[in-house]
Amino acid sequence: MEEPGIGTSMLVPTLLECGTEALKQRFIPETLTGDIRWAQGYSEPNAGSDLASLRTRAELRNGQWHINGQKIWSTLAQHAHYMFLLARTEPDAPSKYEGISYLLVDLRQPGVRIRPLKQMTGSAEFCEVFFDDATTPADWLVGGRGEGWRVSKATLNHERSMIGGAESSVELFEKLLSLARKSNFEGVPALAHPIMRERLSVLAGEVQAHLYSSYRQLSMTAHGQNPGSITLMNKLVNTNISHKVAAIAQDLVGDAFLLAPPTGSTRGAGPEKWNLRFFASLGLTIGGGTSNIQRNIIAERGLGLPREKNV
Template identity: 60%
Template sequence: MSSNGFLDTPELLAFRAQVEAFLAAHWKPVKGPERAAHERAFRLLATEHGYLYRNVPKVYGGSEQPADILKAQIIQQVFNRARAPMEVPGVGYGMLVPTLLGCGEEWQKLQFVPPTLSGEIRWAQGYSEPNSGSDLASIRTKARLEGDEWIIDGQKIWSSGADKAHYLFMLARTEPEASKHAGISYLLVDLRQPGVTIRPLRQINGSEEFSEIFFDGARTPANWIVGQRGEGWKVSKTTLSAERAGFIGAAEGSVTLHRKLVELAERCQYNGRPAIEEPRIRDRLIVLEGMVSAHYHNMQRQFAQRLAGQDAGSVALMNKLIVTRIAAEVADIARDVLGDDFMLSPFGREAEAGPEKWLNQYLGSLGIAIAGGTSNIQRNVIAERGLGLPRDPAMAS
């Protein structure tokens, strides 16, 4: 499967050749202690050539290119094929930068955006809280203004990479008398201070990707608020207006995952023969291929609609749910293909290859159904917003 059907015009083929030539001249993977500095220098050069941070103005460290989702897609494809680093991963660029560009003060953009793009500073997100479930507006972490500082008390949870982050962007209740959505403000906080305690959370696979954060009189300057006081809910909904090439990328990820599963079934033995020849395994792989193909072509359709300036409508509400279901089915089939080898523990290992990697895939698939919005809530969104069905009586009361 390939998305090149949209990308085979003479102009775009010439652009692809240009990107490939740039990588051939300037990118070579480096391992060891020099890797981080090598990737940082490459990102800077790629930005100067207009390939990275295309949606960010030059004054803030970006390449300030016109929005063009086709060129963005080509860049992603060519860089991924060469295993060249793209933008610094994480919530800093993915969430905070577009929020600051859309809602931040000029000094906030100048102070925080450039070092975020370079990777000099790292961010974590402080939205979720214990007992708030999927109702983000029910947060209880409080911030009160005393002089020229906000004083913060409360707790956040499921903050990715918080134990390695320098700063946090968070939602806090600053107007306790206001309604749930109206009483929230969007604050930036330095995590390296007294009054902040970060505790990594051990996951089922032994890793510690997430942390919980406790605030006990933590402080942040009064002007480290993004947007107006009490309008944090609106600020948190800010989305990137320039192009982001996630449409086909998400589908291609499912295609790649399915291909690797087929390769696994070809290598592994099942009842004395390759698992790919076992009828039950083969049937499940064929059904999965149908799901992946439907997902891929559905995303192609949405991509074409976006090119035409059309809204994909309620169909787009299904994207995350489909990706979640495919990941879960891949993990289930891999478990059956591997058999006893699936019991090998990934604890303390990188799990880059072998059965341990598939066990991580399986355990990770359990969390995907929760991360970024639970599947059950997403089904409600599809039913109510997409299909116009009435709300659940228990939720409506």
């Protein structure tokens, strides 16, 4: 059985919320067993933070969607069987948000070309995906026609919960502590150095606050209450912690950090690969919506501040 990937954490909950019974039956079981793997097709060369500007088009002809356009930064698309993607299906819709649909597409067809992008780490974890009259059945549509923006936000909520999970902060901080226990900093044991002790204690406080906040969100949800704006903060808090952990590790590892060039996959990089973890922590502040965008969302949707003007 293959490792299930983003299908289980992002697509399955979206299908449960917004999919037809036929799509649930068709895709959920095999996604959960890991027999089919998914890639996410949101970003395009000119549509990242401003996702609704996407230009990939899908036209319905003879019972099939015909898809033309390009996606970029699709994580591990070279190993995926299917993609959940956003395409413009209603070019005449009154606003750019209303003309988008959420489609499921088989990537193993002649109209699809997948080109992995080589990273500075030497591996290729992202791809460009080109659609040249690729097709997909008319009913492989999640939500209604032109309702893709609403569905995409459901998937993004699941993606941000996945990235923002407090348990990963706790685990990473424990790994940092084990590194600190066996490291020296400025010639003394790191845990005896006042600056390092202070940095670790401040971070320990942030990790605990994130953990207890996640318990609170869980118990409120379990009691049918809305945790409110607190859920909007998970991704930003978790990726900030992840980045601070990696920065402290960089100081603890010292020169060896530079001597071991970052090669290989950043995924699952543990204490033996702190340099990769550092680079991965930068990527996490971007994937699933950048930290700046998370701040905008917290300000506008969470705190009710005025929307920023036409950026």
